[in-house]
Amino acid sequence: xxxxxxxxxxxxxxxxxxxxxxxxxxxxxxxxxxxxxxxxxxxxxxxxxxxxxxxxxxxxxxxxxxxxxxxxxxxxxxxxxxxxxxxxxxxxxxxxxxxxxxxxxxxxxxxxxxxxxxxxxxxxxxxxxxxxxxxxxxxxxxxxxxxxxxxxxxxxxxxxxxxxxxxxxxxxxxxxxxxxxxxxxxxxxxxxxxxxxxxxxxxxxxxxxxxxxxxxxxxxxxxxxxxxxxxxxxxxxxxxxxxxxxxxxxxxxxxxxxxxxxxxxxxxxxxxxxxxxxxxxxxxxxxxxxxxxxxxxxxxxxxxxxxxxxxxxxxxxxxxxxxxxxxxxxxxxxxxxxxxxxxxxxxxxxxxxxxxxxxxxxxxxxxxxxxxxxxxxxxxxxxxxxxxxxxxxxxxxxxxxxxxxxxxxxxxxxxxxxxxxxxxxxxxxxxxxxxxxxxxxxxxxxxxxxxxxxxxxxxxxxxxxxxxxxxxxxxxxxxxxxxxxx
Amino acid sequence: xxxxxxxxxxxxxxxxxxxxxxxxxxxxxxxxxxxxxxxxxxxxxxxxxxxxxxxxxxxxxxxxxxxxxxxxxxxxxxxxxxxxxxxxxxxxxxxxxxxxxxxxxxxxxxxxxxxxxxxxxxxxxxxxxxxxxxxxxxxxxxxxxxxxxxxxxxxxxxxxxxxxxxxxxxxxxxxxxxxxxxxxxxxxxxxxxxxxxxxxxxxxxxxxxxxxxxxxxxxxxxxxxxxxxxxxxxxxxxxxxxxxxxxxxxxxxxxxxxxxxxxxxxxxxxxxxxxxxxxxxxxxxxxxxxxxxxxxxxxxxxxxxxxxxxxxxxxxxxxxxxxxxxxxxxxxxxxxxxxxxx
Numbered sequence: 001x002x003x004x005x006x007x008x009x010x011x012x013x014x015x016x017x018x019x020x021x022x023x024x025x026x027x028x029x030x031x032x033x034x035x036x037x038x039x040x041x042x043x044x045x046x047x048x049x050x051x052x053x054x055x056x057x058x059x060x061x062x063x064x065x066x067x068x069x070x071x072x073x074x075x076x077x078x079x080x081x082x083x084x085x086x087x088x089x090x091x092x093x094x095x096x097x098x099x100x101x102x103x104x105x106x107x108x109x110x111x112x113x114x115x116x117x118x119x120x121x122x123x124x125x126x127x128x129x130x131x132x133x134x135x136x137x138x139x140x141x142x143x144x145x146x147x148x149x150x151x152x153x154x155x156x157x158x159x160x161x162x163x164x165x166x167x168x169x170x171x172x173x174x175x176x177x178x179x180x181x182x183x184x185x186x187x188x189x190x191x192x193x194x195x196x197x198x199x200x201x202x203x204x205x206x207x208x209x210x211x212x213x214x215x216x217x218x219x220x221x222x223x224x225x226x227x228x229x230x231x232x233x234x235x236x237x238x239x240x241x242x243x244x245x246x247x248x249x250x251x252x253x254x255x256x257x258x259x260x261x262x263x264x265x266x267x268x269x270x271x272x273x274x275x276x277x278x279x280x281x282x283x284x285x286x287x288x289x290x291x292x293x294x295x296x297x298x299x300x301x302x303x304x305x306x307x308x309x310x311x312x313x314x315x316x317x318x319x320x321x322x323x324x325x326x327x328x329x330x331x332x333x334x335x336x337x338x339x340x341x342x343x344x345x346x347x348x349x350x351x352x353x354x355x356x357x358x359x360x361x362x363x364x365x366x367x368x369x370x371x372x373x374x375x376x377x378x379x380x381x382x383x384x385x386x387x388x389x390x391x392x393x394x395x396x397x398x399x400x401x402x403x404x405x406x407x408x409x410x411x412x413x414x415x416x417x418x419x420x421x422x423x424x425x426x427x428x429x430x431x432x433x434x435x436x437x438x439x440x441x442x443x444x445x446x447x448x449x450x451x452x453x454x455x456x457x458x459x460x461x462x463x464x465x466x467x468x469x470x471x472x473x474x475x476x477x478x479x480x481x482x483x484x485x486x
Numbered sequence: 487x488x489x490x491x492x493x494x495x496x497x498x499x500x501x502x503x504x505x506x507x508x509x510x511x512x513x514x515x516x517x518x519x520x521x522x523x524x525x526x527x528x529x530x531x532x533x534x535x536x537x538x539x540x541x542x543x544x545x546x547x548x549x550x551x552x553x554x555x556x557x558x559x560x561x562x563x564x565x566x567x568x569x570x571x572x573x574x575x576x577x578x579x580x581x582x583x584x585x586x587x588x589x590x591x592x593x594x595x596x597x598x599x600x601x602x603x604x605x606x607x608x609x610x611x612x613x614x615x616x617x618x619x620x621x622x623x624x625x626x627x628x629x630x631x632x633x634x635x636x637x638x639x640x641x642x643x644x645x646x647x648x649x650x651x652x653x654x655x656x657x658x659x660x661x662x663x664x665x666x667x668x669x670x671x672x673x674x675x676x677x678x679x680x681x682x683x684x685x686x687x688x689x690x691x692x693x694x695x696x697x698x699x700x701x702x703x704x705x706x707x708x709x710x711x712x713x714x715x716x717x718x719x720x721x722x723x724x725x726x727x728x729x730x731x732x733x734x735x736x737x738x739x740x741x742x743x744x745x746x747x748x749x750x751x752x753x754x755x756x757x758x759x760x761x762x763x764x765x766x767x768x769x770x771x772x773x774x775x776x777x778x779x780x781x782x783x784x785x786x787x788x789x790x791x792x793x794x795x796x797x798x799x800x801x802x803x804x805x806x807x808x809x810x811x812x813x814x815x816x817x818x819x820x821x822x823x824x825x826x827x828x
Contacts, residue, residue, distance in 0.1 A: 001660055005670045041662045190490040193497045216641055224715035240635050421641065428696065457489050461496055468497070469504040473686045 001040035003251045004203050004475070005201045011038070012255060019259055024181060030273065031155045031178070038160035046122040049087065056083050057132045061139040061146040077140045088129045091122055096342035119214075124164035126339055130290055132157055135171045137294055140399075144172050152179055161255040165248045167266040167286040170204040174261070181319050182260035194253025194464070201467040203247035205474045206431075213427060216394055218421050222404040230408050235390040235428050237395040239435070245284070271387070271440055275364070276356045279387055287484035291336050299328045299450045330354045345399040346356060497544040505677065513558040513678065527791040528806045533587035533763055541573060541602040545648050548616075551601040562827060565620060566819075569805070571743060572604040572669040576789035576806045583809060587817035589823070594759050598827070605647060610720040612647060614727050626736055629824070630819070631727070635753055635761045636805070638720040638754035671672040681685035693745045706791075706801045707750070712757045716817040718805040721764060728772035738774035739822060740765060744815060746804045748785025775826060775828055782818055 001008050015034045023032055036047050060080035066075045075135070098114040102311045103446065105112040135156070147153040156175050162168075217233045225233070249266035255265045270283035280288045296302075328352060364460020389409075393402035449456045507772065532541060538557060539550040555563050566572065566586055573583040586602035591668055593600050613631060673679035699705065731738045742762055745751055751758070763776065769776035787810045791803040807815075 005662065006673075007662060007665045010669070038580055041665070044661075151788050186494070190494055193494060197497060212558065212642070218753070219641075221713045221718070224718075279550060332613055419713060420637075421713060421716070423698070453489075457493075460493060464497055465500050465504070468500045469508070472504050473683055473690065475683070 001038045002202060003248065003255075004208075006475075007336075008040070012147045013257075016258055020182075020184060024179075027182075028149075028151045028155060028178070031159060035155065035158040035160040035163060039163060042164075042284060043120070043125050048141060049122055049125075050119055050128060050158055051090075051154075053087060053128065054154050057136050057157075058147075058150055058153050061136050062148065062398065064140050065142075077136060080136045083233060084129050084133050085137075088125055091119055091125055092189065092340045093338075093342045094119055099275055125210055128157055128163060129166050130287075130339075131162075134168070134294060138171060147171070147175055149179070159256075161252040162263065165245070165252070166284075167249060167263050168290050169286070170410060179239060184260065188257050188260050190436070192254045193259030194369075195250045195257060196256075197464065197468060198409070198473075199250030199252075199254060199470070200471045201247075201248045202243045202250065204476065205467070206471045207240055207247060208474065208476055209241065209242035209430075210236065210427075213424055214240050214395070215422060218397075220419060222401065222408065225405060225411050226411065226417040226421040227409040229419050230392075230405055231385070231388070232420060232425060232428050233395075233405075234391050235432060236424070238271070238391045240390045240426070241391065241394070241432050242267075269322055271384055272380070272439060273383055273436065274376055275383055276353065276360045276386065279383060280357075287336075287339075291332055295335060296328060296332045325485065326358055329357060333357075343399075344401060345393040345396060348399050348402065349390060349393045352393070356386050356390070411460060412469050421441070488609060505588045505682075508682055508686050511712065512682050514651065527789055527800075527803065528570075528576050529578045529580060530570070530574055531580060531582050531584045531592075531695055532573075533584060533586070534705070535591055535779065540600065541586055541604060542642075543573070545602065545646050548603070548619070548648060551603065552620070552673065553622050554601055555599045556790065558599065560596070560597055562598045562627045563625060564573075564593070564598065564628040564630065564823070565598040565603065565617070565626050566600060566630040567603045567616055567631075569608045569637055570604060570606040571632065571805050571807075572602055572633070574806045576791070577801055577806050578809050580657070583812065585812040585815040585819065588813065589819050591818075592820055593823070600801045605644070607637055607640050609637050609642070610723040611641070611643055612764060614723045614798055615643055615648060616801075617727060621734070624798070626689050628737045628739065628823070630739045630741070630823075631723075631724075632741055633745045633761075633765050634805075635712075635758050636710065638761065639710065641716045643714075664801055706804055707752050709752050711754055712761075721768075724765070725768060728768060728774055729739070731774075732772045737826060738769075739777070739826065740769045740774050741777040741822075742770075742780045742812070744807065745780050746761070746783075746788040746790070747781050747804065749802060752804060756820075775822070777814070777822060778819075779818060783807045783811040783814055787814070 001011060011034070014028065018030045018034075019027055037052065040047050057080055060076055063071050064076045064080075067192050069074060101113050103115070104115050127165060135144075135153075139146045147156070152175060155178050156171055158168070159169075159174070159178070214233070214236045217229075217236055220229070220233075223410070237387040246267040253263045257419040263461045264286055266285050268285070272277055273282055281346050333350040333354035335350070336353075337346040337348065340346045340349070389406070393399055396402040396405060398400070445456075448460065530537070534540070536553075538554050539547060540554045542548045542551040566589070572586050573584055575584060578669065586600070586604070590600035603620075605616075605679065608616075617629065670679060674681075728738060742765070764778075766776050766778075768774070786806045789803055789806070789808055790800040791806070
C-alpha cells in the first residue's frame, strides 16, 4: 500500500481506532494482521517471503543467544545471514550477477549461458533484510537479548509504517515500545498528524510535480547540455529524491507517533551540511548508521559500544588516512551504493561518496580556518555542489550516460547555454532559495513567533489549512515513492 | 494544550472545509488549463456533421473521430491534425464555422471523410503518437500536417492525448489499484472529485503562468528563442512520421501554418527561416506536398486575447484568427486537396 493514497488514509483510520481500543494481546495481533494486509495490497504472495525471513531470524537468534560454543554461535549467525542475503541476492541481484558473469565469461571466449531471469523485486526487501540482520547481529554481539514473544519480534520487522522504505529500526529502540501499553498523549496525536500532513505535502505537491520536469530534463540528449544544465538537472533530481524520500519518512514517523511509538529521525536538512561527512549524519540517517555499525566498524576493527541510529559520524583520528581505512571506506560505500540498486551506476554513486569523504578527510586536516564563517560558507557551497553532482549516476539510465553528462561540465565554451525549458531554471532556482531560507525562518519562528501566541496559532492554522488544501488538489495515486525500488 | 486540541480538530476537519470551498469556487467552471493560452476572446468550436463528431482533441473523444470514418463507406479518408488554430475562433461564437468544418463538410458531400485532431500546442512528437494510434484503428489515405514553429518548443507527450487516465490505473491490477479506483469513482460520483480538482489545478497553474509572465515581462510579442534539443527532437519526430507515412503509402500535405503578419512576429527570424527551409527539405526528401500558408490571413482577420500576465487586459493573438480567417484557410485547403485527390 502506498502512503499517498486514499486507501491508506482509510486503512490508517481503522487501524488507529482498533489500536487504541484493544488490549495488549489483540493489539499485537492487529499490528501483525494490518502490516501483512498493508504489504499484500501490493502483492500477497511476497508476504510469505517476509514471514519466512522473520521465522529464520527469530529461531536463529534465540539459538545463538543460548549457545555457549563460539564456533556454533558463529555458524548459526552465518546460517541466518546466508539465508537473508541469499534471498536478497536472488530477488534483487540475480539479474545483475548473471548478466555480468555471462559477460565476463564471454570476454574469455566461454558462453556460460546463465539464464537471465526477470524476477519481480519484492518491495522493501532491502529494508527489512537489513533490519532483520541487525537484530541477529546485535543478539550475537550480546548487545540485546533475543525477543521470545514471536508476534512481538514479527511486528518489529513487519510494522507497516516502516516496512517498505524505512526508517531502518533497531530492535532495542522499538520492541519495548511495541510491547508496552501505549499511553495516549495529545502531544503525539498533534505532532503525528502534522508529520503525516507535511509528508503528504512534500510528496504530493512538491516531489510529484517535480517528477515530470526531472524526467523531461534527463531525456535531453547529452550533447546539448551545458555546464549550467548539468547543475540544473542534478539539483532537480537532488531535490526530487530528497522531498520524495523525506516525505516517506515524515509519514512513517507521523504514523508511528499516532500509535504512540517514536521512530528515529531519518533526515535533518541534509543540503545544509558543511561537509560530506556531515551530510551522512543528515541524509538517510538510519541507513548510514547501519552501514557504520554493521559494516564499517567490523571491517576496520573499530570497537564501539555506543551503537545508535545517529548517522555516519566516525571518529578515527590519526589512522583515518591509512590505506586500510581508505580501502574499507571504498568497500563500504560501494556496498552502500549496491544496496540501492543492482546496477553499476549505484556502485559508482557509492564510490564517488567514498572519494569525496577521503578528500574531505585529507583537506580537513591541512586547513586551519575551520571555525571561520567564510570558510564555513565555502565548505557548505562546495559540499552542496559535490553532493548534487553525485546524484547524476543515481538518476541516469546507464553509468556511461552519467559520465557523458559530467563530461559536459568541461565544455567551457557553451557553459551558460540553456537547453532546457525556461521554467525549469526558474523552478529549481526558487526551490533552492526556499529550501535554503527555511531553517532561518524556523529559527526566527522559534525565537520570535513562538512567544506570540496569537500570531503563532493563526500562522499554524493557516499554514496547515493551506497545505491540506494543496494535498487535496494535487493528490495523485499512481506515483510511487522513489525508494520503493530499493 | 487547548490550542493543540483545536489544531488537531482543524487538521481533521479542514479537508471538508477545503473541499466545500473548492466546490463553491471551481465547481461550475469548465475550462482546461491547456486552453488557457487561448484567452477569453477565443472560442473553441465543436461543429458536427450529420450528428456526428468529426473533430476530436483528446482520449475522451478520439474514438468519435474513428467512428465518424467507420460510419460511411468513404472513398477516401483524410486526417487533419494540428494545434488550437484549427478549432479556436478569435472573437467568434459557438456557432462560428471553423476551417476543419468547412473542409470536412465540403468533402463529406463528395463521399470523402475528413477527421480533425486538434490539441493546444501539439508538438511533432505528439503528432507521431496520435498518428500511430489512429493508424492502428483506421486506414487513412491523406494526412494534413500544419507546421507551427512555436510548437517545436513543446516537449511533453500528454498522457491524456490518446490514453484515458483510468486506463493507466487499470494497467496494474494490484489490490491497491482496485480499491483506489473504487474510492475515486465513489468520490467522483458523489462530490465531483476529478473535475473540481482538475479545475483547481488549472487555476493554480494559470496563476503561476501569469505571475511568471508578469515578473519576467513576457507577452505574446516577446521573442521566443528555439530550444535546440527540443527543436531537434520534434524535427526528428516529424522525420519519422514522414518516413512512416511514405512507407504506408499515405500521401502527406505539409503546410507552414498561418501567422499574424501585420506586426513583428515573436520568433527569431533567422531561426524561423531555417525552420521553414528544414521542413521544406523534409517534404522533398519524403515526397510530401509542401505549402507555405503563413501569410494567407490578412491582418484585419486576426484579433487580440486576454492578457497572459497579471494586470494586462489585452494582448495580440498570433495564433488564432477570426471566422473570416477560417474561411480563407478552408478555401485554400479545399483547393489543395482537390488538386491532390484528383
